[in-house]
Amino acid sequence: MTQYVSFSEVPFKPALRQDTHHEELPSNYNDIEPLEDFDLNTAEPVQTRPWKPKYHLTMGLEKCTFSDIIPIDKTLEERLALRRKIVSEHSDMVIASEPSSEAAVKEFYAKLSNWNISIGRDLFEPRENPLTVLPLWLMGWIRTVFDWLGIEALQMKSADLDPEEMNTRCERQTLHRLMENDNTLVFSFKTYQYPLKQIRDEGGGPALAEAIRGINRGSVPTVEWYKASPYWGRAAMEYLRGGSSEEPGEICK
Template sequence: MYLDTIWHWPPMWPTLFCCISLLSSFVLLFSTWGKAIYSTTAPKPQSTDSTHEDDYPPVEPLPDFDWKTTEPIKIRPFNPKYNLTMSIQQTTVNELIEMDKNYLDRIMLRRKLMAEFPNTVLASEDSVKPAVDELYTWLVGTYLPTRYPRMFEVRPSAGGISPVLRNLITGEDLSMSPGETPRETLKTLGGLVDDDFLFLLPSEDGDSFTLKGFVTCFPNGFNTSKKLNMKLRDIHKPVPSYKEKLEKSMDRYFAKLKPGRFVKRANPVPLLSMTHADMQKARVRVERQFLHRLPRSKAIVFSFKTLLYTLPEIKEEGLGDALADAIDGLNDGNAPGFHFYKRAAVWGASAKAYLQS
């Protein structure tokens, strides 16, 4: 799925974006082992009016998962010829949220961005509240404490009246219930997991899907706030060849996607996060994208985790030529406009010279 238009963050954004890789090298000093109060294996999910465990596929626990020693996943979607396709793969609910050693640094960065640019990275319409509440309730009540019991656990609140989700990494307690407004809930969600979320509801006229809420701290060259209340096809108008190659198939796929089915893709377009010639500081950006439909509200949730890789890292893996070919490949395939759209004319020559040196 492509949600791209040409847009630039405020002046301080490139600095913050590059800080991600620097922050990840700091030693993460605190982590607490917790034992869920309801079970010795996985916390008992909390029943609410908006969601029940049986609405979702079962989540496989990772009882020995150590986030501090887990490297970020490596995705290398380098193709010598770029073709605009959906390129989706079937997957399971277990892959929806990936954790790694950068978790704490990224969460702190996300919270900083939400505080400094709240009207850019957060937005919602009242109509999206059932969908946002549904996802939040399931994530905090079932998914996170089940999948990652060494990071999150359900425990009694300080007053003992109702349970809370304890974030064992930050030491914070979160309400199991969503906030009064969808924006409030999205802000909490955005500071809890290192994924961006966009909620699309069926359009009122029955034609396509419309973006009604989001928390996006790391969008790829576009201002999500300008996309609110736009249909899927209108969001993608600036994307080269989208109307000819993907518009109809995307609308059909969204309409037919059933609850309980999870699909993923990697954004296969190489993009450097810097436009200057310092290749040591440049990053290759890859998005790990997920799509699924919520079982109760029937909303479509598009989520993505942003991964950054250094060019020296790519070269050390012996993939310098492959990435250089992929940069040239933006001119080939069924959507040659992507070479200009991704500004490869600005950074492509420098990147290729370094990768092939």
């Protein structure tokens, strides 16, 4: 699982004569409900199954509280270690900012520190020398997806894939506005990966297979090439259906 945070500055608009923005915010904006009887060693990651028979590009917005904006589970230490490694070795690719975001970044990390301590004092505690967030001005050109991954995905063939090593990837995204820097939106998304074997064993294989088959049958048919599904779709669907050779559908051109 991987988690990313980005900041988006919305265009400034002059305030109305009676600006009640902060007064209209919910009173529990900073109220965090502590975790009770929480065991970090056994807490399972969020299990989400968002797939549909046809892929329609929608946002699927739902309300959530600030208590569960960042779910914590037994993979926490592993993910933090991986994040430190990636930032240390590839900072030029994964970190970027502009001078205008400095105040927003500082506010966000101040809120995040408060969130960490409030959500679980047994998990997080302040240090004598707390981390000082410094602006890091790393600007670079946007790399293509294939340059980033370092793989030649378009040359992949379904016959080359081992379904036992395949995973389905889901994202849990959150969006909220900062209070002090209220022209800034914080967009956070966390990636979950579930082995196809797990999906098939729990009985969800046919539903996921139908969703794969329907990738090019929704509102954005060309998304199948973005996801490269013509190259892995057949192998995945046959595996999810129990290894049968059922008609794979148009996705496997």
